[in-house]
Amino acid sequence: MSVRAGQDSDEVLVSQPLWDYLDAAGQPWLLDFQSKHGLRVDVVRRGERGGCCAVRLRPVDGAAVAGPVPSSSRRAFMDLCRCARKEMNKQDGAPKRKRSLLPCVGVTETDGEGSLLPPPPPPTRRSQRQQAKYRKSADLDSAISLPISHEVPTGRKAEISVISSGEGDNSTCSICMGEIVEKTTLDKCGHSFCRACLDRAFQVKRACPVCRLVYGPLIGNQPANGSMIVERDPDLELPGHEGYGCVCIIYSFPPGMQAQEHPNPGVRYPGTDRVAYLPDSPEGNRVLGLLRRAFEQRLIFTIGTSMTTGMQNVITWNDIHHKTSIWGGPRCFGYPDPTYLVRVTEELREKGITAD
Structure with a gap:
């Protein structure tokens, strides 16, 4: 589950179908949540083609809640989403999924306004x-x-x-x-x-x-003001890695100014947040250690032109592939993908990152 705490708000990533259900049939639930906790729930970034969206919890004007949103209120909202997912599964007859708050479509880039975008189309086959x-x-x-x-x-x-x-x-x-x-x-x-x-x-x-x-x-020339946060969820299993928990990697970069090592020194670039997933297995943790070293050497990201949106002067991935979705397989940057851990290890080796 991805939760980003801010100075006076919190954001939670939820699947688009789940939010649509809450916003329509589940509207009384949201009103009851708002009345009980003194909070508003608004969409701040919406994915295209039904991917995922980010919702923000913020205090209602004049409410008793002040400052950061309490963790108890965040947990209450997550419980509300889980209940809504169960109701959706009952109505649709769909198989249950663990932790449906996590995005089910890979998010690879964000545009200048922070909207979530779908993954690029599959590459063209060549002779x-x-x-x-x-x-x-x-x-x-x-x-x-x-x-x-x-x-x-x-x-x-x-x-x-x-x-x-x-x-x-x-x-x-x-x-x-x-x-x-x-x-x-x-x-x-x-x-x-x-x-x-x-x-x-x-x-x-x-x-x-x-x-x-x-x-x-x-x-590399990855912006130096970013952070890499690792969270572990023992109850979440990635497809193809059953029996192990999940490692959630949260990369966060605030807006900044390009330095001399970047393509356009003195030009501002927008901030971004990215979430990636690894199995909490021995092999997954070995790859996690390599990714830590690559992040410390500023090799995970770079500043340039986004191949997804075409936008210039933005933070982009730097040829070390990450799984930004839990489900959907390789086409959606998710699992199952039996060769992923081997491939990313080879990509890291090409950049000089190897296990000692």
Whole structure:
């Protein structure tokens, strides 16, 4: 369950069908709740296509309640939602779901006004020739146009061993696609490039442009004023991970100003809140530890253009996939997804985040 406490209000994420039921047939319940607790319940962000919405609890003007909403009132509202869900299940004959307050459609981006948006459509299928061409283009982009990453400041500069001017069968540089000049071979992966091309690529990201093997620790340009909060729910089971509880990761970033490391220094960016889920299993907790390290190295998010909304100068995910929904499978960024924990581990490895 995602609850975000503010200075004088609280927000709770509920499924859109549940709120529609409360707002229509359950209206007397809301009136009774408001009268008993001296609170108002309003929608502040609504998802499109029936996804989920955020509702805010705030004191009614002139009510005895002042300051932050008491936790007892929040729990009472959650109990109200659970009762409403049970009534919906009885009427629709639908199977019961645990903790229906959690969003059932993945939320990947928010627009400038904070409205919740649906997930992007599934990617277009490509032929084998198109896939090979796409991978080749992606390798070039990784060396030229990736979000700027910087070397973590340490007591000594990370050493990168190379073998220069060596002999080899491959005489074409994968970066400039021309004949290699001053051949430089990376010692860990064995890929070779022009010395000047490799120097320019490492100014963008200290990783092999072909296999993306990281050379030295990285630090990204994720806004430094964010927080990562972890909550555990032993009663909530993720599909495909039955027998374990759920780990809820809450990322929160207030609005801020872009720094010199960002695309447009001095330009403001809006704040955002994201919720992600992991199974509370040994493997899930191992991935959680890797995500903590990635967050500390400012690699989870970046500032740029949202691929979902097209908005510029916003906080976006930085190629480390998260499950932002409990249900719906991979298409809705939810579970079940048997390969997810392996995939995200590989994504973290590509950024130099590995288990010690």
